[in-house]
Amino acid sequence: MTERSPAAKKPDSMSATWSVTSLDDARLAVEDVYGLSGTVKRLSSERDETFLFTRADGTDFVLKLANPAEDPAALEFQDGALLHLEAAAPTVPVPRLVRTKDGEQSRTLATADGPRIMRLLTFLPGELQYRTPTTEAQSRNVGRALAELGLGLEAYDGRPPAGKLMWDISHTLDLAAVVDHVAPERRTQAAGVIAEFEHALPAIAALKRRQIIHNDFNPHNILLDPASPTHVVGIIDFGDMVHAPLINDLAVGLSYHLATDNWQARTRALLEGFLSARPLEPAEIALLPLLCRCRLAMSIIIAEWRSARFPENRDYIMRNHATAWRGLQNISDLTPAGLKRLVPNLSEA
DSSP: OOOOOTTOOSOOTTTOOOOOOOHHHHHHHHHHHHOOOEEEEEEOOSSEEEEEEEETTSOEEEEEEEOTTOOHHHHHHHHHHHHHHHHHOTTSOOOOBOOOTTSOSOEEEEETTEEEEEEEEEOOOSEEGGGSOOOHHHHHHHHHHHHHHHHHHTTOOOOOOSSOOTTOGGGGGGGGGTGGGSOHHHHHHHHHHHHHHHHTHHHHHTOOOEEEEOOOOOTTSEEEETTEEEEEEEEOOOTTOEEEEHHHHHHHHHHTTSSSTTHHHHHHHHHHHHHTTOOOOHHHHHHHHHHHHHHHHHHHHHHHHHHHHOGGGHHHHTTTHHHHHHHHHHTTTOOHHHHHHHOGGGGGO
16 A cells, blocks of 8 residues: 655545445445345454454455545555465465456455545455464464565566555665654664664675565454464455565564563574574574664664544554563573574574
8 A cells, every 4th residue: 555654745544534334335346246235344454444344254354445535556456365365275265356247356446535435355354463372383384484485576567556565674764853752761772773774785685585575563463263373264355465575574663662661582492483484584683682672773763653633533543562672681682693592593594
């Protein structure tokens, strides 16, 4: 999705507003476009309207109505990734696009707010990771799932539409424009991470492995088997995909494992899981601690900036803030050498 930098003047999918779609209107739209009858329940979402659609036979689907500021090219990019994974990596557990009655991937609806793109996706049953007990076995499997997803996307030749995504670690420097929104007790450290990133730009620019990455591999987007909560059964939300260094994807996923008392063990397990499917290069290992700090600082800065702009959605926006801050404290002085001591397998990369 096109989450623009704070300097952009054009309304975007993070700041645009729209008229709320009634449950009845959503249900009728599915019936008209897909020929399916059922019931609709609203789900929480930050940048669009998302619903659980239950077909008359009890089968669940996810209905998404993009907000009117959404760039159609962004959704085409996401749809292309899902279709690519369906063909190239069918064992990677991601949603499948449901075709309309006319065989289309989506349908553009005319609304009072302007055109809005409607898509229907298969529903992946499972428990969101953040609701399950954290274990090393779980972290290991999550790491492997991330590597397998990356391998599945490696040959995807789609490109995101023009514009910067604020959640792209590659654009950490852009956050300097809004770091003043961070509370004084956190601002110095957050700004320090931005400065550290700037110093490392030559090394980051020299990274060789770049591809489309998920870029949002967090516990709200990972589904686990309720009967065996170490087993990954679903990966959702491809709205933050970017073309970026491969290691950025690992930094994002790892950043959500750093806020617990046993963060060292979980870090080791996640990286061992990732390495079991895909090795890392020395230059990537050298930058991983910094890139994790960048992602954590990003979570803090964007959350505090956006919650001030949209106080009515503060609970949703700030849901990862406390864990991001704790994670940043845990790895504030983590060096590449320290990471290698923590995960001996890294030295074999």
